[in-house]
Amino acid sequence: MTTFGKPIVGAVLAVLLSCGASNLALAQARPELGQVRIPYETFTLPNGLTTLVYTDHTVPTIFVGVWYKVGSKDEPVGKTGFAHLFEHLMFQPTVNRPTEYFPPLEAVGATGINGSTTADYTNYFQTVPANALDRALWMEADRMGHLTDGMTQALLDEQRAVVKNEKRQNELGPGRSAEAQFLKGYYPAGHPYGHTTIGSMEDIDAATLEDVKAWFDAHYGASNAVLVLSGDIDVQTAREKTAFYFGGVRQGEPISRPDRWTPSFADIRRDIVYENLPAAVISRTWPLNNGSPRDNTMLQLAAKAMARGRGTPLHDALVENLKIADGVSAGVSESQLTSAFNLSVALKPGVTPEAANAAIDRELAKFFQTGPDRDRLEEIVTASDISLLQTMESSAAIGAWLASGAVTHDDPVYFLKQREWIGDVDAKAVTQLIQAALSRPYYELVQLPTPVPAAAPTGLADPTRMPDPSPADAAIAFPSVSEAVLANGLKIVVAHRPNLPIVSASLQFSTGSLAEDAYGRGTASRAFAMLTSGTRRYDAEQLKRQATRAGVNIAAAAQARESAVMWTMLSSRLDDGFSFASEVVRHPTYPQAEIDKALERVGPQFDAYERNPLQSAGPVYGRAIWGEDHPLGRIGTREDANAISRDEIQAFHDREIGPNNATLYLVGDITIDQAKALAQAHFGDWRRVTPTPVKERGAATATPGRIILVDAPGAAQTSLTVGELTTAFDADQAAAGDLADGILGAAFNSRLNMNLREEKGWTYGFTGGVADTPVGPRTFTASGTVETDRTADAMREVRREIADYVADRPATLEELERARTARMRALPSAFAGNAAFLSAITGAAAYGQPYDRAATSGARLAAVSLDQVQAVSRTTYDPTRLTWVVVGDLSRIEAPVRALNFGPVEVWDIYGHKVR
Template identity: 70%
Template sequence: MTPIVKATSSAALALLLLTGAAERAIAQTRPELGRVHIPYDTFTLPNGLKTLVYTDRSAPTVFVGVWYGIGSKDEPQGRSGFAHLFEHLMFQPTPDRPSPWFPPLEAVGATGINGMTTADFTQYVETVPANALDRALWMEADRMANLGRGITQSGLDEQRAVVKNEKRQGELNPGAASEAQFLKAYYPPDHPYAHTTIGSMDDLDRATLDDVKAWFENNYGASNAVLVLAGDIDVATAREKVARYFGGVRRGAPISRTLQWTPGLAEIRRDVVYENIPVAALARTWPLTNDAPRDNTLLQLAARSLANGPGTPLYDALVDRLGVATGMSAGVNEGQLTSAFTLTATLKPGVTPEAAGAAIDAAMQDFFATGPAADRLETVISASDVALLRTMENSGAIGAWLADGQVNHGDPTYFLKQREWIGAATPAEIRTLAARVLSRPYYELIQMPTAVDPVAPVADPVDPARMPDPGPAQTRIVFPPIAEAVLPNGLKLVVANRPNLPLVDARLQFRTGSLAEDAYGRGTAGRAFSLLTAGTRRYDREQLSRQASRLGVSFAAGADARESGVSWSMLKARLDDGFALAAEVVRHPSYPQSEIDKALEAVGPQFDAYERNPIAAAGPVYARAIWGDAHPYGRIGTRDDAKTVDRQAIQAFHDHEMGPNDATLYLVGDITLDEARRLAAKYFGDWRPVSATPPATLAAAAGTPGRVILVDAPGAAQSSVTVGHVVGPFNPQTSAAEALADSILGSGLNSRLNLNLREARGWTYGFDGGVSDAPTGQRVFTASGTVEAERTADAMTEIRKEIAAYVADRPATQDEVDRDRNARILALPSAFSGNGAFLSSIVGSAGYSLPYDRAASSGERLKAVTLDQVQALSRQTYHPDRLTWVVVGDLKTIEASVRALNLGPVEVWDVYGNRLR
């Protein structure tokens, strides 16, 4: 969903609170945050120009930035878009510099030359070699002093046309109509944030040469600017140079402006906008005053803990468990006049905004009652701090933070103050603050897709008292024609011709994986595939990334136990180039030692995180309890295992296990078999066959059923409960009945386990279960989720009760079978809307030795399932007397009550599956 909040995010806070990708590698125990000191200096010239200086001699470069205290909020009626227009004009020539802005700086090796306009300020930045600092300062002073005299009618007309085209392009983007509606509804008409930064066409058209010259003279004086110098420069040198170049620049008149204005919402307001977007979305915005900056900073922590990614309550509830959304996010947008907390949800096709809104309400009420999980908050805090400290190696980033703090908060080191607030935050404080602020009225904007076809005139009046029945459902999945071929070297081709769009998706699937790595070292298969894009014989990582981007090709690779693969997508017009690059990646990886070293360096922090967050051990410990410690599926990797992988082993695995005679190239999209054969022969035809390790025959699971395994997670507010047992091999004849049996018991939105533990008891955000996928051999039924620590034993009782009743006195009912069957059948077409869906289905079916178009018959197979079949298969599949339990939680809180259940022998293990007692 397009962000639509008209407020300017603090650069410092945005960098402090990076995406969740960094969090997974961070230990989830909050470290004692060390003191960070930024030794900056500041001085002000007589004309009012404030200068910030940060000295860092580590590189002979200087970051130069000028922040002007003028943004779109300062534009009067009839002058909207002037600040942004001037961002363009400020790169134009001056009387003393007849050339455009870029050439003189590029000639001396400057980098990062850029400008940006926001609602609150305009900034211009570049990083120059220290020896070229004088040139940069002269140029900045020259445009501050003289640009007004250099603006010409032709220059104005040129840049106005550029800006108008930029505006038109922006209005074509999904979300443009929503932004316009948001600004109109959320802010009062005369609020400084009530118009877009780019302005209106009419105001841009009305701008005269005299208007823009006056705008420059009134707003771009020295007293309305902050200059920052960061890098190979000291304050004495800076003072002399700045005085020399900027001392004669006009001061400029003081600017009268609004300082604070927070929109007031007496009640919830909800609007809907229909526009050209693929799926519905909604955004809720709560106004925030700037009187409490610490609260606004902590609300960002609340946002990250509430909705940003897997593991947060709203994401887990709406995306993973309820399936009403495909994405969730939340954040705080800080502006000089007002700030805002915004929560966004991208809805799953077919889900109404009302249903999504109700789910959001329920999840937020849970959050208000319990607050963020302690481990989640610790993760966010630790990850944010580590990210901040790492980026502080860049003097330019520090310079930008200093300027941002000065311009937006009157404190250059405001970002360090935020760091202190973040480091001291507690779950209780976040819960209380979130409940207080987010219980207030909000503005909700619903984005709905416009209908593709025009609406026909209404023939008959609608009866408002009668809910319309749905029309006939189109549930048939139409597979594209599929053709096969085999190259002389054994490479098999499977091509599904789907010329809907000029796109092609490819996957090169190998019959190898972690089960073949015993001769090479644990983890070798995963490294061999994940490092394919780290470099090749022709490209290093950066060059390869640039080449792929240039061609519009994207790669993904990974290894599983029995099969592994490399995926890429490409444009029809770049098929030849795409195949060439894919062959380079797959056939000639260089596995640079430097990239392997980076992976090895990450081993320590990764295992630190694993050991300090025992909840993460639930899956690996459960696998060991089920399969046994000697079984490949029961192994838990250690630090020593991870550090034994070396380049020679990775290269050997690639050379001996990855070959054409052990692979299939699947292609879906605008490509024919003849085209595929020609390209495959050209780029893969001379690839030599290999003698790969034969597929392993796995022993039966050796775990002892009927045990309860406890793992201590001191202080954990919730317990992770995982329970299940081994089941028989996959049977394609009964798979449809099994899917419905699973759905009713544990894998569906309305499953018995979820309805009991979440809806009826309120002990969990969600609990689900089902039988694992495996093409051969034994599989595992597993049910899992996290529950309140104090309710751990009670939850275990209810789980066993539900499973026992399901195979005895309360089996599946006809209503349950019909409900879940219909839901699955009706959802089938939406699951096959793009090349990727067909590719995944074809590859998956092949992995099970089933017809490529097996999914096309899913609806018919589901329709054929009877209640008796579901009940009989349930009795064969689920065995409450064979359950193995793995519970990770605070043993001081849960151990005694769990033992008292008498569910079987109780053992206490560590996170590596070693029995402690």
Template identity: 50%
Template structure:
């Protein structure tokens, strides 16, 4: 059972395109030679039908050879593996060859006896396929075997079988890794595909995930993906249509349909700019590989891109080979290829450089060559014709094999819904013109890409051993410090505050305009209006529409984002120091003259489906935990505890998309009277002041509304515990949140509080996490912390998810840990020093960028503290003593007054939780309505 690291091409013609193998056929025709006669239309006789259980059947009749290719293609591959289950698709491929309740032998034995051949299974990123070619008289046997495992393997897998095949797969992995010392493939996957992309991990998976695969896991995989409705059965060879229909119905009609599997349609990696990795290779020569993501939505484009690849590289008469290999002698080989997959296709150009040649020599030449191709297209029409002729020959030769035809039909049906899709692709290639290739290449390749620069291998001889490896070295004394630059505060002529800190070195500037308002200032406008007012700035101004704003952002390298909190909001940007005036001009235009165009608001509004969002919310009650917890702790009448229902969401959505309300909020609440412009970087105070005065100095003064006093919005006072349960039927885990309100932040005690919380729940080594994760193994992670708030009360919360059947026991452990922490087992000197050292040594690294320093300045000022407050953080942490932490913990944590909120399968957990006696128990729905 072979494994492919890269999938077979969904566009089947790509495997037939003759781009490198038929060089002799590419020679120019001799002078006076007559035109080559066209081979005419190529066809593949086939029929498609579907059984009532959803199984798609494709039949091709060819009686020239007395055998039949029988294959089953399943729409499941490694892309369908969730995190923690990598390798499942391939592992299950191996399990499909094990015994079933009806067949007490391995899969191959009966077919071997019947004269079967080419029996195998293959898993790639998009599909898993099983096939065999059998004599015509063994067709019933092959169909029985395939239908038997499709119907019954889920009930047949045993722990012994799983363990045996797991060992086989792991040995396969070890063998592959032993023979593949080149690290570039995995590095390419990790860099090319973003985090979470289904193609980012290998098909064979990780050892850890394979070890964790349980019997229930693999049975669930079978139930989810191996139903008849998720498969294509193909019979190609010595069988007529009527017989095929009768036999397919006979053997497969009783196979369960299964649940139709849902699949992601597209996910293209996004490269706003060129991304480049330098990798140590394993060969004596270096190399270069460029990769561009391509959408597979238009199969005509894919066929033409593959044809374009054949004109660019791969053989001596192609553009890049001729230039880089034959003329300039910079590379020993150059190839171009389009690899096609369901979620994203990838066009790649790769070359191996000659010894002594550097990628820096080759890169500009490749750039110029591609630019020329984008402008003029391929220059050699004969090359195109040679590829077409070779492709036709390959296709015709493949039609001699029932196995090749069967595979082609199955691939076409699975990927394109057209078994004969390869023939349409052949027609597209035949009719493609140089202009067609120029256009498709320009469309997909004239854009940023990912490039891997492969460095020659280092010498193998190891240096003499001088390292003592008997024990890890002890770190030397920590000497890190934090020093903020000098900070100057002034005002512009209109009263707008300006804060500047010079930080010379790299020619970079970080800037922010912060307004002393936020969601607390929305009274009279509508909830969400402040968020829209700051987030929609880039939709256009009175001088620039959205496209013009976008072009200017790109032109000057203006990297912007917005932020909003309860009592502050802002526009933040960064640029280079030579673009300061341009960046100030754009920021001022966005902030002073936003158009909030109704058409753009309507367009965004049309993309939001509130009902769909709430349908999903109701289907997955776990998502309600945070909002319900806030309502429970703060009370439903407090702004922090306000529940949002479906009806309320519709009303709020209408208000927050009211252009008039957004504009009113902007005009009154966002202006120089309550704004501060912060600038840090490689620029002088004088230069910043001059630019700020030019672009912001004549901004009309505003009269912002005073923000409400948090003390006037006091939360309810609770004196006892409370338990709230929300039902999530069938949930495999329970979401647990437990805590209570704590007093407003005292900045003088902030360092003490940070170390107090770190030992209880604020770090990996905290008591809660070590107990529930490391010692009990009930959770992936469990922590605790106290919320940030500029003013007013805050919330202490211990939270995480735990296994459903361990929910009640976890609540006991949580309460025990908090009780012990404020009682008989307070923080120890060892815990304090561990967390103190970690916190202190992490501080300098957190201020390596100007943006981080600027952020600390803004946060400090929002809390009424000096701009350089963070400079003394290390000293404040060092000054904290053990007894102060213990006293603070006793004053802060109230284990007997906690509100407990648990979302889980109440059928399994409610009785046990009630029996704990944590406090009065209530059951709510997902909107906070008491049910009992």
């Protein structure tokens, strides 16, 4: 929940909207970053539908979203979960559209088709090629006006089952008991926010077809909705098309609802709940009144300055100095009826809540006196501006901001108003605000670890017409790519995209876990992950603050064959960005103190892993596919994690990471000449290295065709993972393989997902596909969680679908065209930002392909024949060699799984050791 609102001045607002008020939202940024402009227009149809239009012709796509002013807060007693249930029903067929919502849009290349439900609103959205706008508008207007006309009991029962599976899946993880207790303890009886968005099983089961239709009639009228069109569209076209498609939709009745209701406490209230956690968590919540949105925005700044990582007072005191906590976070959650200031402290194992609370109280008292650090506030404001610029590459993000602002604040550009407020922040005023807000009584929820039961003794007994789109343009405007090489061997690749004043960079190294035999296990991962733990000039906290000042976001990761350091920077501060990256990459010191902190986290991390067996599905699957002795079959242990050696990490860095083993890729507002000059200045004197050759992965040693069972006592659902090693990557067959994957398991409307989710209602989702790799066999994997009592049935259906796909029921021409059309028409929207082009270029290089290979994706997809899809399917998927990893309650699923006779059955523990 991230929104709150103020009373709507109904009459005045209605006049402005009906007249089609034109707006140019302009926020004065901090001087060094310039201004941000969001031009938009708004108008209202006679039936009350408000429309927001933002024009950006950069990419030929349009974000289409409808925000309905109804959320879980509008649900009466006995009907909890209706708003969320309706989110699912809105994707079902209507009297005018016999198919589900996804296929017609996917067929025209739509992406990001989804919906969400909050306490305050429900929204539905998609991004479509500009030529397919009519179809998207027709479909949104159709479900707004006619959804329940064709609704049947069967459709209701189907989606009811899907929602219940979603609820069960959500409840698999820790924290659900705490959420329920918080809602019960924090909100007074009868408060609209006093129940979960997904609702109760009892209310969902009790929902009748008549109830659902009545809910639709009451809440889904045009006057209770906001339509947003953001992207390649002009206002006049938007007016004409909106009136044409939505003009006949019913207006709906006004909805009476609470406008403001802030909880209050005469004294501190404290509740205790037990959760499946390795250590206790203390959460405090102070109610905030929505009377001053500016004050709440300032409190959000105060929260970040108070407890947002190293260098903030509460983090440094509780985590770094007193060492009683593993993490501290604070923030303001904003909603329409009320808002709240939240403080959460995750304690170290063995620390009692009583001892921690005394320390928390002392540190809060200190903060009330001193207030936030001025430099810290300045850094937060700068970081917010940088984040805003990066996000503004997406018209979809801007459209979502506009709609959310209109619905929750009566102001589409409310986010720019907040930007003005924080740009004019005053540390003294913020101190006064937080003193007043956090000096009042609060609600505290203490989560304690569920006691671990003693080990069981051994030796006991066993217990109407849809618009067709105009011809689509699947072309990708790929930037030109230039290369250069420094004398020390560092290769530079630049794709010039001056759309926005930002640059994305990736320094790729030909090294990784397959080159660490001479070092300890996990050394490569640690060497890259800890680059920002300290350098010759800065410690970890100084690095973090230096990055903020320089406008740099940096991350690093090691994989099997390739590793990378990635960062983004402002084009106005390229020298700062290169300087910072050079310091991090070339001169890390890997301080022993930081390694010791990492070692302190090992125990709690493995405690959490051992408490939640469902987390073992991925690691166990890797071992089952590749084998215990294979590098890709390793499962990390406490012993491995505790065997961190600073000397080995430093040695790996010094021997494996160097300019002659690297390529620097840059995409954005930078030229090859600039890049070469900057690289020479900051990396030109970098010494060459003699890296360890990356060895081949080697053949798998595991036996295919087995079923591996892992016990998760009491699990509400079963985790199913199934797959096999398959053919090596073939560039000539990649397009056909991609489409074959989509038909079988990689898309929402794939055979596997439609069977298990839509037809059977056994899962919230079951998808899969082939994971490509440049060298050696690839891996086909499909996975999902299913109802426990349907475990064996689901396995039978998955195997049947795969077997049919390569034999009796191969891909059809209709499936191929649906998959092909969806992929081709979605191509332009997949390349809206620098990160997408950077990923495409580095990926092409890793596979030995031209940098601009993505530019010809449409042509390759268009050339794929049905025979090719069927042929590649037969060589990719083999139902006789499938390996299964099944994690669930073995007391309920083991016997039915064994009865399938799919192959040898073994029971393993979560570390991949055979139990029986």
